[in-house]
Amino acid sequence: MNKMDLIASVADQADVTRAKAAEVVDAVFGAIEAALKGGEEVRLVGFGTFATAKREATTGRNPRTGEEIQIAASTNVRFKAGKGLKDAVN
Numbered sequence: 001m002n003k004m005d006l007i008a009s010v011a012d013q014a015d016v017t018r019a020k021a022a023e024v025v026d027a028v029f030g031a032i033e034a035a036l037k038g039g040e041e042v043r044l045v046g047f048g049t050f051a052t053a054k055r056e057a058t059t060g061r062n063p064r065t066g067e068e069i070q071i072a073a074s075t076n077v078r079f080k081a082g083k084g085l086k087d088a089v090n
Contacts, residue, residue, distance in 0.1 A: 046084030053078050
């Protein structure tokens with residue numbers, strides 16, 4: 001399922017236009033993104049938790065040449081599925 005499929009599904013289930021469903025989906029994604037940028041955790045009970053995790057800078061190795069390279073520090077987004085989602089999928 002891609003974003004357009006999600007919008008169509010939301011429009012059908014909520015009985016709204018696709019344009020309105022697109023606004024709602026974009027608003028939800030925007031709110032999650034803003035919270036994560038602010039260092040907050042987004043916990044959707046029964047669905048899952050979005051959180052950020054910092055990865056330290058490390059030294060890696062180019063497998064082709066064997067040359068050492070620096071891998072920059074980064075912040076990644078993690079998602080942990082909640083019990084309700086796990087149960088629904090299984």
